Amino acid sequence: MIDPKKSFPILETIVNENKLIYFDNAATTQKHHSVIDEITKFYNKENSNIHRGVHYLSQLSTKKFEESRVAVKNFINAKHNHEIIFTRGTTDSINLLASCYSKILKSGDEIIISEMEHHSNIVPWQMCCENTGAKLKIVPITELGELDLNEFKNLVSSKTKLVSITHISNSLGTINPIKKIINLSHENGAKVLIDGAQAAAHVNVDVQDLNVDYYCFSAHKLYGPTGVGVLYGKEDLLNHLPPYQGGGEMIQEVTFEKTTYACLPHKFEAGTPNIGGVIAFKKAIDFLAETKVETMKKHEDHLLNYATESLNNINGIRIIGTSKKKSAIISFTVENIHHYDLGLILDKMGVAIRTGHHCTQPVMKKFNIAGTSRVSFAYYNTTEEIDYFILALKKAIKMLS
Amino acid sequence: MKSIQNIEEEIVEEFSMFDSWIDKYDYLIDLGKSLDILKDEFKIKENIIAGCQSQVWLHAENKNDTIEYHADSDAIMTKGIIALLIRVLSNQRPNDIIDAKLDFIKTIGLEEQLSQTRANGLKSMIKQMKIYALAYKHN
Numbered sequence: 001m002i003d004p005k006k007s008f009p010i011l012e013t014i015v016n017e018n019k020l021i022y023f024d025n026a027a028t029t030q031k032h033h034s035v036i037d038e039i040t041k042f043y044n045k046e047n048s049n050i051h052r053g054v055h056y057l058s059q060l061s062t063k064k065f066e067e068s069r070v071a072v073k074n075f076i077n078a079k080h081n082h083e084i085i086f087t088r089g090t091t092d093s094i095n096l097l098a099s100c101y102s103k104i105l106k107s108g109d110e111i112i113i114s115e116m117e118h119h120s121n122i123v124p125w126q127m128c129c130e131n132t133g134a135k136l137k138i139v140p141i142t143e144l145g146e147l148d149l150n151e152f153k154n155l156v157s158s159k160t161k162l163v164s165i166t167h168i169s170n171s172l173g174t175i176n177p178i179k180k181i182i183n184l185s186h187e188n189g190a191k192v193l194i195d196g197a198q199a200a201a202h203v204n205v206d207v208q209d210l211n212v213d214y215y216c217f218s219a220h221k222l223y224g225p226t227g228v229g230v231l232y233g234k235e236d237l238l239n240h241l242p243p244y245q246g247g248g249e250m251i252q253e254v255t256f257e258k259t260t261y262a263c264l265p266h267k268f269e270a271g272t273p274n275i276g277g278v279i280a281f282k283k284a285i286d287f288l289a290e291t292k293v294e295t296m297k298k299h300e301d302h303l304l305n306y307a308t309e310s311l312n313n314i315n316g317i318r319i320i321g322t323s324k325k326k327s328a329i330i331s332f333t334v335e336n337i338h339h340y341d342l343g344l345i346l347d348k349m350g351v352a353i354r355t356g357h358h359c360t361q362p363v364m365k366k367f368n369i370a371g372t373s374r375v376s377f378a379y380y381n382t383t384e385e386i387d388y389f390i391l392a393l394k395k396a397i398k399m400l401s
Numbered sequence: 402m403k404s405i406q407n408i409e410e411e412i413v414e415e416f417s418m419f420d421s422w423i424d425k426y427d428y429l430i431d432l433g434k435s436l437d438i439l440k441d442e443f444k445i446k447e448n449i450i451a452g453c454q455s456q457v458w459l460h461a462e463n464k465n466d467t468i469e470y471h472a473d474s475d476a477i478m479t480k481g482i483i484a485l486l487i488r489v490l491s492n493q494r495p496n497d498i499i500d501a502k503l504d505f506i507k508t509i510g511l512e513e514q515l516s517q518t519r520a521n522g523l524k525s526m527i528k529q530m531k532i533y534a535l536a537y538k539h540n
């Protein structure tokens with residue numbers, strides 16, 4: 001195997017005289033060199049607005065933009081290219097859908113989310129409920145940090161119009177049984193959105209096999225650029241949703257009496273998108289497809305088990321999120337030590353971890369903590385890095401005790 | 402009474418003895434640990450200076466012509482810097498507090514601790530200390 005580190009130039013960075021150890025991959029992954037090269041190439045040789053021009057550059061950028069759509073379609077095994085809507089990211093995708101649902105839900109309808117959602121999958125639905133009078137229902141989580149499925153069964157009913165649940169929790173690492181949730185929801189006539197921000201780069205996603213109605217994720221957590229995201233939706237459902245933002249690109253005909261809307265996917269892609277970002281995103285998907293997500297997952301599972309074991313051997317450490325089905329994300333607290341202090345000292349030793357509530361305040365409340373320290377791994381991380389991190393952590397704990 | 406300037410110089414001198422970040426951080430941790438305990442009656446919501454990750458409580462009292470500060474934080478590194486700020490600004494006259502530039506923080510290499518991105522409330526704490534001074538001055 002060639003060293004995957006070599007493909008990510010930023011991993012050569014020296015921080016405070018130490019080689020960078022980047023364990024904040026759940027926040028964003030580093031970028032594959034082919035992604036960086038493609039962005040440079042785009043602005044040097046291909047930049048032009050898409051779908052509008054007849055000239056050479058516009059043809060070229062439009063073609064490449066649409067090739068990215070095909071790559072995403074194949075990556076998640078969607079049925080049609082036009083089921084892939086490009087957005088700015090997961091947050092944007094969820095807001096798009098919540099805004100559309102604001103126009104079709106009524107008082108008495110219900111939306112179900114869970115206690116482990118990222119704020120991005122909470123606030124848009126609170127706003128949607130405020131606008132429509134619909135009710136927000138919350139699936140609680142257990143001590144292990146898993147969804148309480150029995151409680152979910154009690155909550156879901158014919159009143160439920162939409163269930164929006166994360167595939168993988170960004171603070172607990174739990175991989176949720178989304179297929180079960182999708183089936184239970186469909187039995188009750190509810191549609192399902194899965195927030196795949198933490199999943200798309202780490203587990204295989206097949207939207208047809210899942211039979212999921214909507215699925216979203218961010219390119220920047222898949223070794224791709226920031227400012228690009230995806231909303232997948234079943235053709236029939238997207239066709240029946242009202243449009244989101246108005247503007248250029250999303251219309252068929254505009255008159256002052258009445259405007260008719262363009263067909264999918266343009267109906268939901270008003271304005272000039274992040275063209276260079278979308279085009280470069282294809283390189284990240286190519287990298288994932290070539291390396292194979294299963295191969296990456298195997299390596300990441302090994303890192304997860306290795307780090308979990310090492311952490312459990314340190315006195316005073318409590319891992320938050322202990323489901324048997326976890327992605328390579330570990331949140332922990334250290335007795336009598338504040339996560340902020342830990343983060344500062346580890347940073348001095350070159351280890352980048354995330355500290356705080358990770359935009360999941362309800363999870364912190366559930367476990368009665370102010371925040372956690374979180375390490376999250378990607379394909380390019382190694383057990384040697386974990387060894388160094390554990391040494392650094394022990395040193396930090398010693399300093400702070 | 403030592404002037405703010407004098408105390409800042411003292412601190413700069415103390416820190417000049419450290420040649421590694423570890424020594425510096427160890428010292429800050431010690432300062433944090435030895436900071437006078439803030440009485441529970443002052444650890445109230447109204448005294449909280451919100452930082453996203455570590456919280457700071459600040460209480461101020463008027464003593465003769467000067468202001469006495471008491472503060473605390475849930476993070477020890479933040480407490481260490483609080484201890485320095487209190488050493489410099491507590492028991493000083495309002496005008497001097499308002500004018501204090503607090504350059505020592507940069508000189509001893511801790512200015513990153515005051516950046517907003519550190520999300521520890523320290524920057525807002527300094528602002529609040531000065532606001533108290535301003536308020537007492539006009540009382």
Ligand SMILES: Cc1ncc(COP(=O)(O)O)c(C=O)c1O
Nearest residue numbers: 089090091118120166170197218
């Ligand atoms: C589970 C989950 N949902 C949503 C988001 C928001 O993603 P973005 O900031 O890329 O829109 C994140 C990012 O941290 C996440 O982890």
